[in-house]
Amino acid sequence: MPIVPEPAPVPQKKTAGRDLGAAIGVGVGLGAVIVASLFVQKAVFVGVVAVAVVFGLWELTSRLKERKGINAPLVPLAVGGAAMVVAGYARGPEGAWVATALTALAVLVWRMTEPPDGYLKDVTAGVFAAFYVPFLATFVALMLTADDGDWRVLTFLVLTVVSDTGAYAVGWRFGRHKLAPRISPGKTREGLFGAIGFAMAAGALCMEFLIDGGTWWQGLLLGLAVAVSATLGDLGESMIKRDLGIKDMGTLLPGHGGIMDRLDSLLPTAPVVWLLLVVFVGQG
Known part of the structure; x- marks a missing residue:
């Protein structure tokens, strides 16, 4: 009985791991909105940055709660985060630092309205989120003041x-x-x-x-x-x-x-x- 050779393996084509068409479309759309807001009116672009910060904080705090049971308080983070970006644009580095300090304080106080169990991990995560997202984003606003x-x-x-x-x-x-x-x-x-x-x-x-x-x-x-x-x-x-x-x-x-x-x-x-x-x- 003749031996039939096994077919050669088909080489696997490299893929990006995501829907490349959707990624390009969304990327182009976002880029158009960002550039348009940047050159139409600086204040509008600051608003775009603030909105991105709020959504970023919402995603981060949501994942922390879902996966680790950490309840970083979103309300003071969102309000304070938007204020940090605006303060950086309106008042420069000093304004950004003051808004950051007040946001951290608001996180500490807001969390006091709930039971003390987990207080330390919740406020630690909240202060981390404040520095990781809105504080770093204030440097975009500072660039814009030139x-x-x-x-x-x-x-x-x-x-x-x-x-x-x-x-x-x-x-x-x-x-x-x-x-x-x-x-x-x-x-x-x-x-x-x-x-x-x-x-x-x-x-x-x-x-x-x-x-x-x-x-x-x-x-x-x-x-x-x-x-x-x-x-x-x-x-x-x-x-x-x-x-x-x-x-x-x-x-x-x-x-x-x-x-x-x-x-x-x-x-x-x-x-x-x-x-x-x-x-x-x-x-x-």
Whole structure:
């Protein structure tokens, strides 16, 4: 009886792991809204940031409650978080710090209306959430206060998106060596190099053509810093999600997950970009 050879295995095609069409559509739509609000009226953009902060806090506190039984008080966080962003824009760093302190105090007091069991873990999580989401977001508002604030914010957004895109594109095509397998198995060292290369190139262009007084070499340094901070931010949220045992923080954005899944690299990058722009070209 003749031996029939087994068919060769069909090579598995790499996939993105998400609905790429939905992800692109939602990403383009969000980008259009953000850029339109940024250049139409600065105050409108501040409102967009505040809304994103409130939704991000809602997702984070909801997941903490569902997965860990931690009841971080949402009401003072949402009100205080929005106030922190507005205060940063209206009153500068001092206003942001005062609003942050008052938000932390409100979290402590609000939680006192409930039984004392779990008080420490609840308020600790609440203060963490206040610093992780709205406080970092206030640096976007601080960027916006400069005379060329809209271009500074656009540079911040472009570099972060380009860094994420470079990491994804290079990692998907050439990724072989895991960057942090215990935290985020999909991230590779090749992807990190892609993020750095793409962000440095974009940084040189943005600093040369968009920022008053900026030069290309400053853009190279800015791009490098953005690639590192964006990657660390992504890994940081991945660490939180692994601890919570979830894949995404929410489902509001088809193809992306939740609001926090889009803010993960933006939040820690905001203070880095704000500081470097102040060092390179001043407060504006």
